[in-house]
Amino acid sequence: MSYEAETAYALVLxxxxxxxxxxxxxxxxxxxxxxRKAGYHISTGFLGTxxxxxxxxxxxxxxxxxxxxxxxxxxxxxFPVTMGATTIWERWDALQxxxxxxxGHMLSYNHYAFGAVADWLHRTVVGLAAxxxxxxxxxxxxxxGGNLTSASVRHRTPYGLAALTWQxxxxxxxxxxxxxxxxTAMVTLPGQERFEVGSGTYRWSVPFxxxxxxxxxxxxxxxxxxVAWNAILQTLTSVIPGFxxxxxxxxxxxxxxxxxxxxxxxxxxxxxxxxxxPLIEQALMETHQKExxxxxxxxx
Amino acid sequence: xxxxxxxxxxxxxxxxxxxxxxxxxxxxxxxxxQMKEQERLPLSSTTDQESLLTVAPVRFEHLADAxxxxxxxPRLSWSSETGTQNWHQIAYELKxxxxxxxxxxxxxxxESDQSVLVPWPFAWLSSCxxxxxxxxxxxxxxxxxxxxxLSQVEAGLLVPAVx
Numbered sequence: 323m324s325y326e327a328e329t330a331y332a333l334v335l336x337x338x339x340x341x342x343x344x345x346x347x348x349x350x351x352x353x354x355x356x357x358r359k360a361g362y363h364i365s366t367g368f369l370g371t372x373x374x375x376x377x378x379x380x381x382x383x384x385x386x387x388x389x390x391x392x393x394x395x396x397x398x399x400x401f402p403v404t405m406g407a408t409t410i411w412e413r414w415d416a417l418q419x420x421x422x423x424x425x426g427h428m429l430s431y432n433h434y435a436f437g438a439v440a441d442w443l444h445r446t447v448v449g450l451a452a453x454x455x456x457x458x459x460x461x462x463x464x465x466x467g468g469n470l471t472s473a474s475v476r477h478r479t480p481y482g483l484a485a486l487t488w489q490x491x492x493x494x495x496x497x498x499x500x501x502x503x504x505x506t507a508m509v510t511l512p513g514q515e516r517f518e519v520g521s522g523t524y525r526w527s528v529p530f531x532x533x534x535x536x537x538x539x540x541x542x543x544x545x546x547x548x549v550a551w552n553a554i555l556q557t558l559t560s561v562i563p564g565f566x567x568x569x570x571x572x573x574x575x576x577x578x579x580x581x582x583x584x585x586x587x588x589x590x591x592x593x594x595x596x597x598x599x600p601l602i603e604q605a606l607m608e609t610h611q612k613e614x615x616x617x618x619x620x621x622x
Numbered sequence: 623x624x625x626x627x628x629x630x631x632x633x634x635x636x637x638x639x640x641x642x643x644x645x646x647x648x649x650x651x652x653x654x655x656q657m658k659e660q661e662r663l664p665l666s667s668t669t670d671q672e673s674l675l676t677v678a679p680v681r682f683e684h685l686a687d688a689x690x691x692x693x694x695x696p697r698l699s700w701s702s703e704t705g706t707q708n709w710h711q712i713a714y715e716l717k718x719x720x721x722x723x724x725x726x727x728x729x730x731x732x733e734s735d736q737s738v739l740v741p742w743p744f745a746w747l748s749s750c751x752x753x754x755x756x757x758x759x760x761x762x763x764x765x766x767x768x769x770x771x772l773s774q775v776e777a778g779l780l781v782p783a784v785x
Contacts, residue, residue, distance in 0.1 A: 456738060458738070480684065480699055480701065480738040480739075481701050481737065481738065482678075482701040482702070482703060502701065503701070503702040503703060503704050503709045503710075503711075503761075504701075504702055504709065504710055504711045504735065504737055519708075520707060520708030520709065520710070521704070521706075521707065521708060521709045521710075522706075522707035522708065522709075
């Protein structure tokens with residue numbers, strides 16, 4: 323790769339230009355590293371934006387894709403929403419964070435291109451896709467992620483209306499699906515074996531709890547989990563004098579190259595780790611408890 | 623000029639046959655009353671409408687309003703609605719009518735589960751020819767649907783005008 327950019331990796335992965343599994347693995351990992359380095363802000367343009375979330379998911383970095391999706395800082399899909407947008411803009415920062423228009427050229431405030439993420443929302447987040455060209459066979463594969471608690475899609479296929487809705491409440495993942503007459507659907511629910519159904523309207527419910535990170539989780543995965551990473555930073559801040567004055571970029575840089583190493587092994591190299599690690603473990607546990615309680619509260 | 627002439631002729635024929643837009647109401651076995659009843663049926667049925675089988679109007683090359691198609695043999699698609707789970711089509715029957723409401727051709731019962739982009743089963747359309755088509759289907763449960771509401775297709779100017 324002569325020029326390392328997220329778009330370059332997304333294109334190479336999604337257009338199938340790399341076929342060797344080992345090479346694909348490295349390219350996917352490098353893409354994840356670039357997104358982490360960019361602070362989970364989108365840095366693709368018209369060409370990479372439709373592909374990056376698919377590329378991340380297929381490489382096993384679903385958490386990063388959802389984090390990109392729910393990012394509100396600039397640039398991101400939701401940043402314009404925080405600025406009052408009801409359309410997709412031609413630039414991520416057509417209005418800049420200070421509220422002034424971008425001084426550059428091409429300044430449409432109604433421009434489809436970045437909206438291409440909607441395709442990924444339909445196919446992956448909600449999980450309704452054609453299992454083969456023409457929708458004779460559907461794929462229903464809802465994927466809860468990020469802090470999303472519900473998602474819904476309706477699509478008029480040549481065979482009739484197909485629909486999928488999911489909801490996450492009280493530790494239960496509930497799905498409602500409509501499969502058009504004269505078609506079948508392959509259904510994949512979280513933690514379940516894939517099964518096939520014929521036409522009709524269905525309701526399924528499976529227990530679900532978000533994966534939570536521990537000290538045995540690879541460091542990169544913890545970084546991708548905003549809440550867990552903040553809990554670790556807070557613990558370090560409360561224990562190490564002057565820690566809060568450190569630049570996050572410096573901290574991130576010190577951990578470069580350790581994304582696939584369990585956090586315990588990385589943090590264990592810090593002085594006083596025998597005292598620090600139990601505190602961090604405790605903080606991660608409390609974070610997980612709080613998330614479960616919040617999820618239960620939301621369901622009432 | 624000849625092309626324009628053909629175009630105007632088409633428009634005139636369209637006006638002449640406009641009153642057939644809802645189908646041949648005084649001919650064959652389908653009447654306006656029956657068609658209206660079919661039109662009132664909900665497009666999305668649910669399981670509580672036990673086993674009610676209907677079929678939506680035929681589409682031509684995916685178009686509901688197929689006016690001026692650039693081909694003589696457009697492919698046909700239709701979708702069925704039923705409360706029966708695991709429903710599959712096992713057969714269909716298509717009938718075509720002239721713009722004046724005369725039965726043009728019929729396929730008889732065809733054993734097939736195909737319902738999308740089915741090849742045109744009738745004599746090819748000629749330039750500017752308008753045809754009305756309807757379908758009924760049989761399902762795995764043995765039930766047959768009522769005939770669909772008539773839908774129309776009209777070929778465009780398919781061959782260059784000859785002086």
